[in-house]
Amino acid sequence: DAKTTQPNSMESNEEEPVHLPCNHSTISGTDYIHWYRQLPSQGPEYVIHGLTSNVNNRMASLAIAEDRKSSTLILHRATLRDAAVYYCILRDVRGGNEKLTFGTGTRLTIIP
Amino acid sequence: GAVVSQHPSWVICKSGTSVKIECRSLDFQATTMFWYRQFPKQSLMLMATSNEGSKATYEQGVEKDKFLINHASLTLSTLTVTSAHPEDSSFYICSARDPGTGDNSPLHFGNGTRLTVT
Numbered sequence: 114d115a116k117t118t119q120p121n122s123m124e125s126n127e128e129e130p131v132h133l134p135c136n137h138s139t140i141s142g143t144d145y146i147h148w149y150r151q152l153p154s155q156g157p158e159y160v161i162h163g164l165t166s167n168v169n170n171r172m173a174s175l176a177i178a179e180d181r182k183s184s185t186l187i188l189h190r191a192t193l194r195d196a197a198v199y200y201c202i203l204r205d206v207r208g209g210n211e212k213l214t215f216g217t218g219t220r221l222t223i224i225p
Numbered sequence: 226g227a228v229v230s231q232h233p234s235w236v237i238c239k240s241g242t243s244v245k246i247e248c249r250s251l252d253f254q255a256t257t258m259f260w261y262r263q264f265p266k267q268s269l270m271l272m273a274t275s276n277e278g279s280k281a282t283y284e285q286g287v288e289k290d291k292f293l294i295n296h297a298s299l300t301l302s303t304l305t306v307t308s309a310h311p312e313d314s315s316f317y318i319c320s321a322r323d324p325g326t327g328d329n330s331p332l333h334f335g336n337g338t339r340l341t342v343t
Contacts, residue, residue, distance in 0.1 A: 145329055147331065149331075151269075154316075154337070154339070155336050155337065156229075156231075156318045156320070156334030156335050156336050156337045157269070157318075157320075157334045158334065159331035159332070159333070162329070162331065200268075204329070211257060211259075211322055211332070212259055212271055212274060213259075213271075213320075213332055214271065215261075215268045215269040215270075216268060217268050218268060
């Protein structure tokens with residue numbers, strides 16, 4: 114899987130929006146952009162994924178740059194339960210490749 | 226939604242003993258499951274891919290004779306840490322994808338097993 118770059122940590126105030134950036138300048142045309150998050154002492158959980166168009170679901174929004182070399186995960190109104198490590202992962206599913214390669218992620222701290 | 230269950234959630238064992246960790250897909254069949262290991266303050270590292278009915282595929286640097294993987298059914302994969310030593314203490318996490326939800330559907334992760342070897 115192609116490499117992604119994320120800030121090591123970010124802080125945000127509770128009830129405010131959070132924008133988590135991810136750079137993936139070597140992304141290929143068949144790479145999907147996936148976001149997972151890991152709460153303390155738990156396994157990762159899926160947040161959202163996309164290919165070219167922006168995506169919205171009940172958890173978050175994903176904004177993808179026009180050249181696809183970067184993306185931003187948007188939490189519209191952060192709560193204390195959103196404190197976690199957020200991983201941006203590129204996944205090429207050609208040939209049935211299913212495994213995920215995790216980078217270091219962004220540790221999000223929510224300030225009450 | 227799809228759920229992956231891991232058991233036990235934590236285990237403490239003595240050095241030299243073996244520990245078995247189970248990973249079950251509760252409402253879907255998984256021909257492939259993935260085993261990860263995570264040390265404190267670090268990211269997840271893929272250890273091996275478990276394949277139902279065939280041998281597991283191990284990542285470079287992972288000893289297959291130490292970390293035995295058995296994927297005997299479409300809903301169960303087990304990881305056995307043999308002759309455990311304190312350096313094997315870690316957080317072990319399994320994951321699987323529901324093949325019935327499309328090629329690019331997300332992976333579902335278990336809640337992890339914290340192994341402490343004394």
